Amino acid sequence: MGRLRFIKPFLKKYKWHYLFGLFWLLLVNIIQLIIPRILGNLSDGLAEGILEYSGLLRYVVIILVLALIIAISRFMWRIYIIGTSRRLEYFLRNRLVEHLQKLSPEYFNHHKTGDLMAHATNDINAIRMAFGPGIIMITDALVISIITIFLMINQVGWQLTLIALIPLPFLATGAGIFGRVIHKRFKKVQEAFSNLTDKVQENLSGIRVVKAFVQEQAEIKKFNEASQHHVNMNMRLIAIWGALFPLIQVIATLSMILILFYGGRAVIYGIISIGDFVAFNSYLGLMIWPMMAIGWVINVIQRGTASLDRVNEILLEKPDITDAPDAIDLDIQGEIEFKNLTFGYVKGIPVLKNINLKIEKGKTLAIIGRTGSGKTTLVNLLLRLANPPKGTLFIDGVDINKIKLKSLRENIGYVPQDNFLFSTTIEENIAFGLREYTKEQVEEAAKIAQVYDNIMDFPDKFNTMLGERGVTLSGGQKQRVSIARAIIKEPAILILDDSLSAVDTHTEEEILKGLRKIMAERTSIIISHRVSTVKEADEIVVMDDGEIVERGTHDQLVALGGLYYQLHIKQLLEEKVNLA
Numbered sequence: 001m002g003r004l005r006f007i008k009p010f011l012k013k014y015k016w017h018y019l020f021g022l023f024w025l026l027l028v029n030i031i032q033l034i035i036p037r038i039l040g041n042l043s044d045g046l047a048e049g050i051l052e053y054s055g056l057l058r059y060v061v062i063i064l065v066l067a068l069i070i071a072i073s074r075f076m077w078r079i080y081i082i083g084t085s086r087r088l089e090y091f092l093r094n095r096l097v098e099h100l101q102k103l104s105p106e107y108f109n110h111h112k113t114g115d116l117m118a119h120a121t122n123d124i125n126a127i128r129m130a131f132g133p134g135i136i137m138i139t140d141a142l143v144i145s146i147i148t149i150f151l152m153i154n155q156v157g158w159q160l161t162l163i164a165l166i167p168l169p170f171l172a173t174g175a176g177i178f179g180r181v182i183h184k185r186f187k188k189v190q191e192a193f194s195n196l197t198d199k200v201q202e203n204l205s206g207i208r209v210v211k212a213f214v215q216e217q218a219e220i221k222k223f224n225e226a227s228q229h230h231v232n233m234n235m236r237l238i239a240i241w242g243a244l245f246p247l248i249q250v251i252a253t254l255s256m257i258l259i260l261f262y263g264g265r266a267v268i269y270g271i272i273s274i275g276d277f278v279a280f281n282s283y284l285g286l287m288i289w290p291m292m293a294i295g296w297v298i299n300v301i302q303r304g305t306a307s308l309d310r311v312n313e314i315l316l317e318k319p320d321i322t323d324a325p326d327a328i329d330l331d332i333q334g335e336i337e338f339k340n341l342t343f344g345y346v347k348g349i350p351v352l353k354n355i356n357l358k359i360e361k362g363k364t365l366a367i368i369g370r371t372g373s374g375k376t377t378l379v380n381l382l383l384r385l386a387n388p389p390k391g392t393l394f395i396d397g398v399d400i401n402k403i404k405l406k407s408l409r410e411n412i413g414y415v416p417q418d419n420f421l422f423s424t425t426i427e428e429n430i431a432f433g434l435r436e437y438t439k440e441q442v443e444e445a446a447k448i449a450q451v452y453d454n455i456m457d458f459p460d461k462f463n464t465m466l467g468e469r470g471v472t473l474s475g476g477q478k479q480r481v482s483i484a485r486a487i488i489k490e491p492a493i494l495i496l497d498d499s500l501s502a503v504d505t506h507t508e509e510e511i512l513k514g515l516r517k518i519m520a521e522r523t524s525i526i527i528s529h530r531v532s533t534v535k536e537a538d539e540i541v542v543m544d545d546g547e548i549v550e551r552g553t554h555d556q557l558v559a560l561g562g563l564y565y566q567l568h569i570k571q572l573l574e575e576k577v578n579l580a
Contacts, residue, residue, distance in 0.1 A: 003308055006315050010091045014084050021080030022139060024073040029143050031066050031073070038062060077136070085132025093124050096311060104320040105385050106345070114198020119314060122193050123307035126186075130304020137297045170251060178244045183302040185237040190310060192230040199226045244298065321384055327404045332411040333396050334361040334492040334523035336382065341392035343381060351377045353546045359539075364524040366534030368564065369543035375527045376417065378543075379495050382525070383412060395493075413486030415499035419478040421470025426455055427462040429470070430484045437488065445488035448514040450507055451480035476507065483511065487518055494524045500533050508533060531568045540564070 004011070011018075042059050100116065203210065203219050210219050341355040352374045359365045367375045381388040384405060393400045400408065413433075421429050430445055431437040442462060446452040454477055458464040470478045479499050486494060496515075500508045512533070515524075528534050535554040542550035542557065542564045550562050557564035 003305065003312065006095065006312060007088065007092060010088055014087065017080050017084040018135070021077045021084065022135075024076040024080065025136060025139055026143060028070050028073045028077065029140065029147070031070050032144070035063065035066060081136055082132045085128045085135075088131050089124055089128040092127060092311065093120055096120055096124070096314065099315055099317075102319045102322075103317060106320060107317065112194075112198045112202075114196075114201040115194040116314075117201065118190065118194035118197045119311055121197075123190060123310050126190075126303045126307035127311065129300050130308075134297060134300040134304060137300065141297060178240060178247075178298060181240050182237065182244075182298060183306050185233070185240060186303045186306045187310070189230070189233045189237050190307060192226075192233040196223075196226045196230045199223050321387055321405070323404050324402055327402055328398070329407045330396065330398055330403050332403075332407070332492040335359070335396050336493070336523060336525075337394045337397075338378075339392050339394065341381070341388060343377065343386070343388055343392075345386065351546050352381075355548060357541065357548070359523055359525070361523055362521065363539070364519050364526065364537045366526045366528065366537035366540040367543060368528060368531070368534050368540060368567065371529075373543040374546040375543055376497055377546075379414070379497055379525060379527065382493075382495065383414060384408060410489075411492045413489045413491035413494045415479070415482045415486045415496045417498050419470070419475075419482040419499070421466055421473070421478055421481060423466060423468050425460075425462065426458075426464050426466065426481060429466065429481055430462075430488055432485050433489045441488055442484075445484040446481075448487055448511075448518060449480040449484040450511045450514065451477060451484060454480075476504075480511065483515075487515075492522055494519060494522055495527075496525070497527045498529065500528065500530070505532065512536070529567075531564070531571050 038059060096119065199222065210216060336359040338355045338357040341352060342350050343352045344350040367378065369375055380386050381393055384400060388400060390401055391399060395403060427442050430442050443452065446455055455461055466472050483499055500511060526534055526537060534540050539551060540554060540557055541548045544563060550557055550560060550564050558568055
């Protein structure tokens with residue numbers, strides 16, 4: 001039952017749906033087993049010449065009534081079994097996506113999007129098949145087989161029945177062997193599908209880069225290789241699955257041959273009547289379906305268990321970043337303090353070394369430094385996208401590890417380097433962090449971010465639909481929409497991580513002018529490569545190789561003549577060259 005641990009709550013909730021569906025399924029099976037007996041009696045009556053027109057009509061009416069009950073019962077079991085399996089698909093897909101949302105960003109650095117998409121589509125569909133058609137087929141196979149065997153013994157005796165069942169042990173042995181092979185090969189199929197999905201997702205997301213470097217044919221070749229591998233894995237599965245059904249048919253045919261021979265002799269010698277022989281053959285015909293169903297059951301159940309194993313692997317992943325048992329909701333005011341913070345993503349390799357910083361409420365800290373100096377890691381710790389060591393990072397005097405994640409992140413407005421926008425309207429992108437908002441709030445945030453005029457130039461204005469990742473906007477427009485998205489939250493802490501790199505100097509000045517009113521009321525952290533972006537900050541820290549190497553105001557750092565001064569001079573020269 002360990003394999004079912006994550007779907008136990010669903011099965012417990014919907015157990016009566018399955019039981020009710022099984023009731024109707026069993027009713028169909030029982031009625032189907034009555035019909036051969038009726039046909040046998042009808043055959044005997046006709047053979048003996050004792051059946052009159054009224055009797056024949058009675059048999060016709062009985063068969064029609066039974067057919068109607070079968071039709072209604074089949075509808076009911078489809079609703080209650082197949083319908084519930086669809087609910088399971090819905091439950092499991094939501095559970096998977098909800099769990100993925102809880103996992104830390106580090107998990108997604110090692111697991112590709114296409115692979116995770118395959119889990120949420122193909123794997124969950126295979127699980128649904130196992131808990132829908134799979135349950136129906138296994139019930140049919142067991143119930144019809146057991147009852148049919150009992151009726152066959154009652155109809156013609158155990159000897160003839162035993163002869164008919166001689167091939168079944170061979171079927172059971174073959175089914176076990178085939179089942180294990182199918183399980184392994186279907187896992188390979190799903191892995192190949194994950195790889196194929198990932199190739200498609202990556203190519204479509206990076207289509208502009210592919211075209212810019214004229215790599216269409218190279219990427220098509222890679223896709224063809226992945227697609228061929230998927231075909232090869234499917235062919236290996238189909239080869240074993242395809243062999244299973246002929247095997248079952250051969251075994252079923254052997255049973256039929258044995259019965260025709262021995263049953264025919266029994267009729268000739270008067271041991272059984274022709275009606276008994278007709279009924280027995282009808283029962284044997286009903287046994288063919290369970291034999292065929294065994295093949296389907298093996299295939300569907302093995303596919304379902306293979307996929308359930310794959311989904312369970314994800315659901316067993318523990319989030320690295322969670323609320324501590326004693327975590328509290330905090331009405332964050334905005335004071336931030338780093339105390340002797342040393343941090344590394346990999347043990348023994350520090351990215352940040354001995355960071356000591358205190359940012360008073362309402363003050364602005366700017367961080368500048370070369371690429372890879374640890375600037376973004378610093379704010380990732382502040383957002384708890386990674387866990388800082390205990391006792392090294394405090395907000396309003398409280399260890400950040402003891403603040404509930406929801407409380408922490410709701411009070412931080414963050415503009416990341418990667419300005420990710422969703423495939424929805426500009427308005428909904430700006431208001432992304434709010435449950436309720438007004439049109440006026442959205443417009444005001446857009447004005448402060450200096451993107452309002454650009455938006456109003458679009459035909460649909462704020463209702464303009466964006467392409468994937470906001471591709472329909474320019475780099476600067478995406479950055480400004482992201483800034484508006486952070487501003488509209490009215491957070492206690494505002495973090496801008498290199499968020500003005502794609503705008504020109506004039507637009508940058510206008511954005512900073514609008515932001516100063518906002519930043520005056522809250523604690524702000526600005527990360528940038530541009531000196532012009534950070535020079536008005538209350539304090540500037542210069543980072544290099546994970547350490548703070550300089551700190552002070554703009555004038556103090558220029559007078560110091562160190563790394564900050566070099567960056568400042570370099571950028572002044574670049575501006576002069578550009579003007580020339």
